[in-house]
Amino acid sequence: MLANLTSSERQNAFAIAVLVTLAGVLMAAVGRTDTLGIQGVIVILFAGTISWYIMSSFYAPEPSEDRSASYYDDPIKIGILLSMGWAVFGMFMGVWVAAQLAWPNLAFDSGWSTFGRLRPTHTTGVIFGFGGNALIATSFHVVQRTSRARLAGQVSPWFVLLGYNLFCVLAVTGYLLGITQSKEYAEAEWYADLWLVLVWVTYFVLYIATIARRKEPHIYVANWYFMAFILVVAILHIVNNLAIPVSWGSAKSYTIWPGVQDAMVQWWYGHNAVAFFLTAGFLGMLYYYLPVRAQRPIFSYRLSILSFWGITFFYMWAGSHHLHYTALPHWVQTLGMTFSVMLLVPSWASAGNALLTLNGAWHRVRDDATLRFMMAAAVFYGLSTFEGSFMAIRPVNSLSHYTDWTVGHVHAGALGWVALITFGSLYTLVPSLWKKERMYSAALIEWHFWLAIAGTVIYVFAMWNSGIIQGLMWRTYTEEGVLAYSFLDSLVAMYPYYIARAFGGLLFLIGAVLACYNIWMTVRTVPDIARAADVPVVPSVVPGE
Amino acid sequence: MAEVERDPVTGREMTGHEWNGIKELDTPVPRGVLIFLIVTHVWAIAWWFFAPTWPLGTTYTKGLLEFDQRTTVEARVIEGQHERAWWTTRLATEPYDAIMADEALMQTVRDAGRQLFGDNCAACHGRDGRGRANYPDLTDEDWLWGGNPELIEETMRVGINTAHPESRIGQMPAFGRDAVLERDQVHNVAAYVYSLTNPDYSTPQNIERIEAGKEVFASTCAACHGENAEGSRDVGAPNLTDSYWVYGGSLDTIISSVHGGRQGHMPTWDERLTTAEIRTLAVYVHDLGTRQP
Numbered sequence: 001m002l003a004n005l006t007s008s009e010r011q012n013a014f015a016i017a018v019l020v021t022l023a024g025v026l027m028a029a030v031g032r033t034d035t036l037g038i039q040g041v042i043v044i045l046f047a048g049t050i051s052w053y054i055m056s057s058f059y060a061p062e063p064s065e066d067r068s069a070s071y072y073d074d075p076i077k078i079g080i081l082l083s084m085g086w087a088v089f090g091m092f093m094g095v096w097v098a099a100q101l102a103w104p105n106l107a108f109d110s111g112w113s114t115f116g117r118l119r120p121t122h123t124t125g126v127i128f129g130f131g132g133n134a135l136i137a138t139s140f141h142v143v144q145r146t147s148r149a150r151l152a153g154q155v156s157p158w159f160v161l162l163g164y165n166l167f168c169v170l171a172v173t174g175y176l177l178g179i180t181q182s183k184e185y186a187e188a189e190w191y192a193d194l195w196l197v198l199v200w201v202t203y204f205v206l207y208i209a210t211i212a213r214r215k216e217p218h219i220y221v222a223n224w225y226f227m228a229f230i231l232v233v234a235i236l237h238i239v240n241n242l243a244i245p246v247s248w249g250s251a252k253s254y255t256i257w258p259g260v261q262d263a264m265v266q267w268w269y270g271h272n273a274v275a276f277f278l279t280a281g282f283l284g285m286l287y288y289y290l291p292v293r294a295q296r297p298i299f300s301y302r303l304s305i306l307s308f309w310g311i312t313f314f315y316m317w318a319g320s321h322h323l324h325y326t327a328l329p330h331w332v333q334t335l336g337m338t339f340s341v342m343l344l345v346p347s348w349a350s351a352g353n354a355l356l357t358l359n360g361a362w363h364r365v366r367d368d369a370t371l372r373f374m375m376a377a378a379v380f381y382g383l384s385t386f387e388g389s390f391m392a393i394r395p396v397n398s399l400s401h402y403t404d405w406t407v408g409h410v411h412a413g414a415l416g417w418v419a420l421i422t423f424g425s426l427y428t429l430v431p432s433l434w435k436k437e438r439m440y441s442a443a444l445i446e447w448h449f450w451l452a453i454a455g456t457v458i459y460v461f462a463m464w465n466s467g468i469i470q471g472l473m474w475r476t477y478t479e480e481g482v483l484a485y486s487f488l489d490s491l492v493a494m495y496p497y498y499i500a501r502a503f504g505g506l507l508f509l510i511g512a513v514l515a516c517y518n519i520w521m522t523v524r525t526v527p528d529i530a531r532a533a534d535v536p537v538v539p540s541v542v543p544g545e
Numbered sequence: 546m547a548e549v550e551r552d553p554v555t556g557r558e559m560t561g562h563e564w565n566g567i568k569e570l571d572t573p574v575p576r577g578v579l580i581f582l583i584v585t586h587v588w589a590i591a592w593w594f595f596a597p598t599w600p601l602g603t604t605y606t607k608g609l610l611e612f613d614q615r616t617t618v619e620a621r622v623i624e625g626q627h628e629r630a631w632w633t634t635r636l637a638t639e640p641y642d643a644i645m646a647d648e649a650l651m652q653t654v655r656d657a658g659r660q661l662f663g664d665n666c667a668a669c670h671g672r673d674g675r676g677r678a679n680y681p682d683l684t685d686e687d688w689l690w691g692g693n694p695e696l697i698e699e700t701m702r703v704g705i706n707t708a709h710p711e712s713r714i715g716q717m718p719a720f721g722r723d724a725v726l727e728r729d730q731v732h733n734v735a736a737y738v739y740s741l742t743n744p745d746y747s748t749p750q751n752i753e754r755i756e757a758g759k760e761v762f763a764s765t766c767a768a769c770h771g772e773n774a775e776g777s778r779d780v781g782a783p784n785l786t787d788s789y790w791v792y793g794g795s796l797d798t799i800i801s802s803v804h805g806g807r808q809g810h811m812p813t814w815d816e817r818l819t820t821a822e823i824r825t826l827a828v829y830v831h832d833l834g835t836r837q838p
Binding site for chain 1: 572588597600612659
């Protein structure tokens with residue numbers, strides 16, 4: 001990997017890695033009486049390993065050819081491998097916590113293995129580890145191809161990718177140690193959050209700089225979505241994580257937002273993390289890999305515009321629907337609800353645009369499991385956005401809130417949309433990136449597809465059933481005007497559904513393991529192929545190299 | 546003017562943009578999409594007129610229906626209290642004998658009590674009230690603090706070993722750990738207590754220890770558990786001669802109870818539940834025991 005860096009770039013990379021290692025030493029020193037010290041040791045190990053790696057091939061030959069004549073694919077390759085590693089980790093943790101809900105004794109006699117600590121390792125593992133690495137990798141790929149320009153930096157893509165993974169590692173190990181901000185999907189503590197700000201701003205600058213050197217007159221839709229994803233996630237992350245640490249030597253901090261405002265900021269963050277991380281980012285993926293795989297033009301440019309601006313505008317207002325019937329003032333809830341409903345058609349426009357793009361390519365959907373992954377993803381995207389708008393309506397929410405219906409809804413989106421579009425994209429990207437003639441095994445992709453679909457459907461149906469049963473049990477009154485069921489009664493009723501959910505998740509995990517094997521064998525064993533020039537055209541135009 | 550490129554499959558016009566082989570059709574937004582877009586917006590904007598929605602400095606638009614979740618929920622709570630009043634008033638005020646004599650009212654107590662018990666008591670005492678290790682069975686006839694409804698109500702109201710000023714206090718001291726008794730004495734007295742419910746244990750080789758333990762019992766334990774070890778409900782000291790054990794009746798468990806002491810905890814429900822709810826549960830729990838064999 002270092003072979004593509006010049007001597008001065010290696011120096012810069014080494015300097016950054018050493019600085020981060022020293023930051024780890026500082027954390028370990030000032031936090032020696034706190035869990036912060038252990039996090040410092042993790043930073044030292046992570047950045048120290050990278051420093052050692054850079055040192056070990058510091059004097060290898062420098063790149064000889066003109067790098068601007070080729071795309072920069074090394075960080076993408078590593079990003080894909082990291083993404084798949086996190087997928088297996090995060091989904092395994094998911095199966096574990098799902099099993100704990102059915103059989104609570106499935107924990108070791110120790111704090112780290114309790115549900116409260118394992119659950120965020122699942123969410124962070126799959127959303128940020130799997131999803132985030134896939135987004136970084138594919139966005140680097142898409143922006144180069146659709147701009148016909150090499151990434152606008154040589155060291156910075158590595159800084160973004162590896163720095164981001166350091167954040168994920170700190171977050172997940174922190175949860176196991178009991179470190180948390182207690183904010184859903186924003187559990188990582190202040191020092192990890194500060195580090196992510198640095199990484200994410202670099203990502204944004206790198207992306208914009210690459211777009212700026214594009215040789216195409218227009219910016220492709222996928223890049224609109226990727227840019228929205230990067231920009232808005234930066235804003236959300238910074239605002240929601242404004243906090244004051246107890247001391248410089250403590251992992252614990254307190255948010256600056258008081259009371260119900262904290263709740264509102266948290267769900268403005270939480271909902272827009274769904275919007276801009278799990279929706280906009282993956283729509284960027286869909287808009288590139290689906291038409292490439294289907295070999296069809298996008299159905300409607302105008303629908304793309306309507307959908308993009310609808311999604312970016314309306315989502316911003318919708319977060320308060322997570323706080324219906326709470327201390328949040330009623331008027332804020334009405335705003336959240338109405339904007340959620342206005343969001344529906346723009347969301348569906350994206351799903352529709354994707355599915356209608358397949359017109360003229362349905363025979364490929366039938367024969368090619370990779371394209372079928374993306375088709376199914378668009379269908380699940382449409383289903384879960386409809387469900388989301390529906391559940392945001394207050395009276396509906398009074399039934400669904402706090403129940404497993406919410407969990408089912410999230411997983412219809414996370415498994416059915418996010419994971420399926422990612423697998424479809426990776427199966428398209430991997431052979432092209434490694435210049436292989438095909439994936440190792442089409443049969444394994446077919447198996448993966450059906451395992452993933454079966455897992456998702458079992459999961460979502462189990463949670464719909466249990467969620468609606470819960471909601472009804474919690475609101476059923478007897479003639480005497482008292483609740484007909486205690487909370488424990490509703491838990492007993494959940495038991496079979498919790499088993500079904502764990503089973504569905506297990507099928508999905510097995511599919512992901514097959515994908516890892518298939519990708520690995522593709523890289524290792526499938527013969528290379530000379531692909532039609534996958535290089536930026538007119539390389540001499542690129543400035544500054 | 547150049548011919549606009551058309552898609553060979555659908556015949557639609559292209560936008561002329563191209564990125565690494567990806568092209569776009571210039572399809573107009575389908576009419577159905579626009580209609581649906583308008584419908585959702587009309588629905589949403591109508592809500593703005595009916596419900597509180599937009600902030601205006603320090604206030605907000607109240608909406609034509611002038612409803613607010615806070616007033617709605619307050620009204621519903623009062624309405625619910627009204628609907629339940631016919632039986633909650635009776636439960637809160639009437640003597641227990643009268644309540645238990647009224648079979649129709651008792652059916653209400655069983656329904657309401659089941660839910661109240663499930664949400665408040667079952668976590669420790671089990672959904673069926675049969676308890677589990679370290680938590681007493683409420684369905685048997687053995688009671689630490691008394692099992693008639695008045696005494697159950699009192700136990701619920703003040704709790705056991707709580708911060709409530711009138712809390713019931715039940716402490717079994719740690720005789721061994723705090724060195725009140727010697728190691729042998731602990732073992733001897735445990736042997737004596739064990740022999741009370743296990744006559745087979747009084748074998749010739751044990752009899753000496755049991756006799757020694759009996760003396761320790763008389764001087765140390767009888768103050769609470771009584772001379773004949775039948776316990777005292779005034780201090781929540783259990784009867785040691787029956788077959789009901791909260792912490793277990795094996796010799797080892799008795800030794801650890803004597804060595805380390807026992808301090809059970811039952812929360813006070815005074816502020817969490819209403820008088821009617823506490824009395825409903827008192828009757829319900831009493832009823833659990835009397836209905837079961």
